[in-house]
Structures are given as structure tokens and as C-alpha cells.
Amino acid sequence: MKPSxxxxxxxxxxxxxxxxxxxxxxxxxxxxxxxxxxxxxxxxPTLMFVLGGAxxxxxxxxxxxxxxxxxxxxxxxxxxxxxxxxxxxxxxxxLFGIGWGLSGYCPGPAIASVGGLTAPLVAxxxxxxxxxxxxxxxxxxx
Amino acid sequence: xxxxxxLQGLAGGVLIGLSATWLMATLGRIAGIxxxxxxxxxxxxxxxxxxxxxxxxxxxxxxxxVMLLGGGLGNVAGDAVDVTGRVIGEPAGGVALMLLAGxxxxxGTGLGSGCTSGHGxxxxxxLSVRSMVATVxxxxxxxxxxxxxxxxxxxxx
Numbered sequence: 001m002k003p004s005x006x007x008x009x010x011x012x013x014x015x016x017x018x019x020x021x022x023x024x025x026x027x028x029x030x031x032x033x034x035x036x037x038x039x040x041x042x043x044x045p046t047l048m049f050v051l052g053g054a055x056x057x058x059x060x061x062x063x064x065x066x067x068x069x070x071x072x073x074x075x076x077x078x079x080x081x082x083x084x085x086x087x088x089x090x091x092x093x094x095l096f097g098i099g100w101g102l103s104g105y106c107p108g109p110a111i112a113s114v115g116g117l118t119a120p121l122v123a124x125x126x127x128x129x130x131x132x133x134x135x136x137x138x139x140x141x142x
Numbered sequence: 143x144x145x146x147x148x149l150q151g152l153a154g155g156v157l158i159g160l161s162a163t164w165l166m167a168t169l170g171r172i173a174g175i176x177x178x179x180x181x182x183x184x185x186x187x188x189x190x191x192x193x194x195x196x197x198x199x200x201x202x203x204x205x206x207x208v209m210l211l212g213g214g215l216g217n218v219a220g221d222a223v224d225v226t227g228r229v230i231g232e233p234a235g236g237v238a239l240m241l242l243a244g245x246x247x248x249x250g251t252g253l254g255s256g257c258t259s260g261h262g263x264x265x266x267x268x269l270s271v272r273s274m275v276a277t278v279x280x281x282x283x284x285x286x287x288x289x290x291x292x293x294x295x296x297x298x299x
Binding site (some may be wrong): 004006008009010011012013014015016017018019020021022023024025026027028029030031032034036037038039040041044045046047048049050051052053054055056057058059061062064065066068070071072073074075076077078079080082083084085088089090091093094095096097098099100101102103104105106107108110111112113114115116117118119120121123124125126127128129130131132133134135136138 | 163166167168188204209228230233236237241245246248251262264279280288
């Protein structure tokens with residue numbers, strides 16, 4: 001197969017496994033996510049197991065993969081290089097957290113839930129895309 | 143504690159970790175949803191968009207596959223009869239609340255260069271300090287938001 005076809009297929013497989021993981025873990029249900037965030041209520045620890053399982057697996061996975069000189073179907077590994085902490089990172093993350101707490105949706109579960117589309121989910125997705133355009137329009141300082 | 147949910151959470155988490163490892167192994171990319179999809183939508187980079195689109199299609203098909211399997215692998219925290227409907231849960235609010243929440247999620251992940259997957263799963267796996275700070279920040283902001291909504295405004299509902 002052509003390299004471009006391999007990239008296309010590899011992208012689909014990555015998305016599929018990710019979507020399966022979200023569904024199996026119950027993270028496509030905002031009630032579960034909000035149950036985790038509600039530390040003063042009937043706390044639901046599920047998200048902690050999801051994040052823990054993902055980080056430990058991927059920590060080992062990255063260590064194995066990044067020993068190789070390059071990825072299978074691309075020229076090079078594209079890893080973030082920035083180390084600085086700035087207002088954009090912290091302020092942006094705080095805004096995201098407020099939106100996450102209001103809805104129980106972070107971007108992955110919101111998009112993965114398209115198979116059960118409802119009017120509020122459409123509103124969430126359209127507004128999220130508008131937010132991405134807005135963020136691009138706000139120039140980074142310095 | 144509900145051990146069934148915890149084990150399913152762990153199993154789903156391992157799948158998400160494998161997805162992130164796979165994307166790095168094949169395409170050399172961080173599996174951050176806001177980055178993958180946000181760049182696709184706002185920039186549509188030439189020669190770098192098709193895998194983003196197929197990733198989104200895969201992401202959407204994951205829960206559908208679980209539903210087609212009858213939810214046997216899915217979130218069965220509720221009663222067994224309603225399993226299919228429970229793979230994809232109901233939004234927690236109406237259109238107006240979701241418009242506000244969506245805008246904050248888009249703007250925030252755009253400005254902060256990542257979300258639960260990019261900073262949380264991938265960044266923590268790389269022991270990135272920026273991602274650790276981002277993850278603690280959005281977790282605390284989300285916990286405070288839920289506390290205010292449910293226990294201050296909502297009166298402990």
C-alpha cells in the first residue's frame with residue numbers, strides 16, 4: 001500500500017481504539033465524568049482508573065516506541081518541545097476545566113458521542129469548534 | 143466502591159493508552175483530541191488532514207461498535223436492559239448550557255494547547271511539566287465548577 005494509505009488507515013485504527021476505550025470505560029456518559037468531578041457528592045472514582053490505566057500503558061508504550069529512529073509511516077516523531085509555563089497554558093486550561101465541569105464533556109467524549117446525537121450535543125460541538133477558531137484568533141504574546 | 147465500573151475504567155484506559163502508543167508508533171503524533179481535531183477544523187493542513195479525519199471517524203465508530211455488540215463490553219453500571227442506551231450518555235444540560243460549555247472547552251483547549259488526552263494521557267506519560275500543570279489546573283477548575291453548580295447554586299442536589 002502507498003504510504004498515504006497507511007497513514008489514513010493508521011489514523012482510523014488509532015481513533016477506533018480510542019473510541020472503544022472511551023465507551024468501554026463509560027467516559028462517553030457525562031454523568032460518570034461529573035460523578036468523578038463531584039468530590040463532595042457520591043464520588044465516582046472511575047475516571048481515575050481510566051486516566052491511570054491510559055497513562056501507565058502509554059508511559060511504557062512511548063518508552064518502547066521512542067527507542068526507534070522514526071515512526072512506521074511518517075518521517076519523524078513530532079513531540080512538543082516547549083518547557084515554559086505561561087498564562088495561555090494555565091488560563092486556557094482553567095477555562096477548559098470550567099467548560100468540562102459544566103458539561104461533563106471534554107473534546108474526546110463529545111466527538112465520540114456523535115453516534116447518539118442530541119440537540120445539546122450539537123450545540124456543544126458547534127460551540128467547541130467556534131472556541132478553537134477564537135483561540136487561534138488570539139495571538140500569543142512575545 | 144463499584145469494582146465492576148473500576149475494572150471497566152481500567153480496561154478502557156488501557157485501550158486509550160494503546161491508541162496513544164499506536165499513533166506515536168505509526169505517525170509519530172501525540173494523541174491529543176483537541177489538537178488533532180482543532181487543527182483539522184481551523185487549519186486543514188495540506189497533506190496532514192486525511193489521517194485526522196479518519197481518526198475522527200474511528201473515534202465516532204468506537205462507541206457505535208460497543209453498542210452493536212450489545213453493550214456487553216460497555217458501561218453496564220445501570221440496569222442491564224438499558225445497556226445500549228447507556229454507552230453514550232445523555233448530555234448533562236440543555237442547548238444554552240452546552241453552548242457556553244462548548245465555547246469554554248474549545249477556547250480553553252485551544253489556548254492551553256491540549257485537553258484530557260493531549261495533556262492528561264500523553265503529556266503525563268512523557269512526564270511533561272507543562273502537561274502536569276495543565277492537567278492539575280483543568281481538574282481543579284472542573285472540580286470547583288461542579289462543586290459550585292451542585293452544592294452552592296444547586297443546594298447539594
